Structure formats: C-alpha cells, structure tokens
Amino acid sequence: MARAARDPEERIRERNIRLIIKAGIEIFARKGFDGTRIAEIAEASGLPKANVYYYFSSKEEIYTTIIAHLLASWDNALKYISPEREPAEAFRLYIKAKLDYTRKNMAESRLFASEIIQGARFLTKKDREHIRQVTDRHVAVIEGWIAAGKMLPVDPRHLFIMLWASTQFYSDFEPVAIDALKTSRLKAGDYDKAAATIAETILRGILPCS
C-alpha cells in the first residue's frame, strides 16, 4: 500500500486537502456557495478537477468542511471576556484580538459572513447551538460585572452585537471601509486607530463615570 494506515505523516493526502481547503476559502468567500465552481477551486489549488473529487465527494462537502474548521477557531478572541479580568482591560483585549483575527483571516471572515447573509443554509443545528452557548457563557460574565457595579447596566447581548459588528466590518466590508476612511487600502495603522476608537467609545459608554 502507499503507506500504512497508521503512517503518522500522510503527507500527500494532508497536503492536497490543505491546498483544496485554502483555495476553497478564498473562492467561496468571493463568490458564495452557489457562485463557486469547483473547476475554479481545482485550478487555484493547482490540482486537476478529478483529483479534487478524489478527496471530496461534492462541493457541499468542501464547503461544510471549511465551515467546521472555521467555527472551531472562532471563539478564541472571546477568551479575554473572563470574570477574573477587569471589564476595561477585557474589552480592550477582545477588540484588539478580534480585529487582528479578522484582518489576518479575511477570507475566512468573509466566507462566514457570506454564509450568514445567504441564510446560514449550511450551519447545522449543532453549530448554532454552539454559538448560543458561547454567547450565554460570556453574557453571564458581563452580568456579573454589572452586578458588581463594575459596569453600567447595558444589555450584554446587544453589546456583543455592537462589538462583533464593528470589528467585523473592517474586513468583511473592506471596500466601504476604504471609502469611508478616504484611503486606498487599509493599513495596520487603520486597524490600530479602529481598535482605539471602538475601545474608547464603547468603554466610556459602558463604564461607570470615574
């Protein structure tokens, strides 16, 4: 056989799947599920189309594999919202981490946005349940801060939406952000300025007057 099933490397398979996924992320992000042709994914990953079908049995399988990967690495920025921290520091870190992540993973971010705008057709019940649970957990932290008088009584769920939306915008809607900021492309400084403005404004908006 080409290699034992227990072969720890699995190099060819791994490499090709990685190439397909990588190309898929870019193209699904730009074209959405229905607009993406696997011939294009094949070309972008440097593999013949039939070879793509050797690893994935359908377009949907490529797509859902990507979505699953995505969700797994999704909650990372939220780790900063933890009860041991002070709210000011927690939100500052969260905003920075979220902007950083979307900036460095623009295609993933857009792919996810695209999937949601198109009706979240491929998000499973389990995926959505996961989103709910993660939100709940962090809502509880914020409610704790409010109860402790460390924060004004702001609705935590709407607050999360404001944070999510504001940070997401720069990557997902980059062309509009570029026009609104009157620049030609978003530079690191623009993201820093965004983080600063969002953090300052929101923090003044939710912290007790000091």
Add this chain to the structure above:
Amino acid sequence: MARAARDPEERIRERNIRLIIKAGIEIFARKGFDGTRIAEIAEASGLPKANVYYYFSSKEEIYTTIIAHLLASWDNALKYISPEREPAEAFRLYIKAKLDYTRKNMAESRLFASEIIQGARFLTKKDREHIRQVTDRHVAVIEGWIAAGKMLPVDPRHLFIMLWASTQFYSDFEPVAIDALKTSRLKAGDYDKAAATIAETILRGILPCS
C-alpha cells in the same frame, strides 16, 4: 402602437420591470450575483424567462439596475446628521432611521452587503465616489460639533463605521443576531432594544460628561 411614446402611464413595461426588480432583489440577496439564475428570477416574477430578456439584456443589467436604485435611496437616514441639530438628538434619530430602513428593506440591505463582501465588483467608480462625498459631508458636521465642544474628539470616520456596522448587523446577519439574542425571530421590540442600547452606549461614549 401599443401606446404613444409620451403615454404617461407605460403601465405594462413599468409593472413588469418592477416585478423583475423585486424578484431580483430577493434572489440576488440570497444567492449573490454568481449564484443567481435568471430562470429563478423569471419564475419568481411570474414571467417566462424570454420575457425577462425582453426588458433586460443580461443578468448583469438587472443587477446593476438594482444597485443603482439602492444607492439612490441610501443616504436618507444620514439627513439627520445636520449641523442645526444637537448631536444627541441627531445620532438617536439616525440610529432609529437606519435600523428601521434595514428592517423594512432586508433584501436590499443584504444584496448590498453581499455585493460588498464579494468585492464590490459592480460598484462603479462614480458609486464609490458618491459614498466618499456623502461621508465627507457628514464628517464635516461632526468635526463642527467637536470644535464647538458639543462632542468629545472621536474620529468621525471610525464612528460612522461603528454606527453603520451595528445597525446593519441585525438585518444582514439576522441568523446570528437571533442566536445571540436567544430568540426565534427578531421582533419589533428587539429592534427597539437594539436602537436604545446602541444609542445609549454610543452617546455616553461621545458626549462630554454632563
């Protein structure tokens, strides 16, 4: 002839174009440009496909017609950001109007979001220039307020992005909003609560301590 060229009604033509546009908005919003098939638009508008081609010469022409319509009715909510008003009232009205508009025109809103996420391929230079000019005009108003000491010195462009992003989110990313708010569908009350939370938080974030 069917009717004089000067006929003030033009009913058939008008009606059919309206039907096609209406169906197009829904379907382009759900599927994006590449994912939309004109056969589906035809079916949704109750016309045979060939009849759709009688009014529009291509898929692209339908799409760009819709985008043009959209942009025309876009700046409406921004009218509240005007120098005669006090910032608090202006932002409150803007947030309410924007949430209202996106709620009542979800498909348009999503179609536009979809177009941007997919790289703004069909926004003309003129369209984008328009976005810049509208932003500039309102940035100037905010700078006036800041100079007059009516507002803290917040970067107006990033502030607009926060407002745009936060209000847009509820319609464009409705499935996620539903999960985050732990509900089954967004009701009028949810939009009211959203408007209140956004307005309170942002206003506390940008107004001088009183």
Add this chain to the structure above:
DNA sequence: TTGAAAGTTGACACTTTGGTCAGCTTTTGA
C-alpha cells in the same frame, strides 16, 4: 377598422457545471 409598435413565448443553440469513471502511475510494506 387597421397597421405598426409593444409585448409575449416555446423552442432552440450553445456553454458551463457538478460529478463519474476506467485505466493509468506512484508509493510502500513485506
């Protein structure tokens, strides 16, 4: 009433698409 413009449409041509397959080459454990 009439004739020409406007509107309608089934059927068609041509292209692209997702997906299959038979047979090829490469890899590797024994």
Add this chain to the structure above:
DNA sequence: TCAAAAGCTGACCAAAGTGTCAACTTTCAA
C-alpha cells in the same frame, strides 16, 4: 522485487446555465 493500496487524470456525461429568435398576440392612435 512486487503486489496492492493510494493517488492521479483525461475524457466523458447529463443537467443546468445564459442568451436568442421567429412567430405569435395585444394594444392603441389615427
């Protein structure tokens, strides 16, 4: 060395896609 598993791929297909067209019906000003 060698056989079998893994990997590869050109060629193909049925279905679906965009766009066209010739012939039909409807409308209405004169």
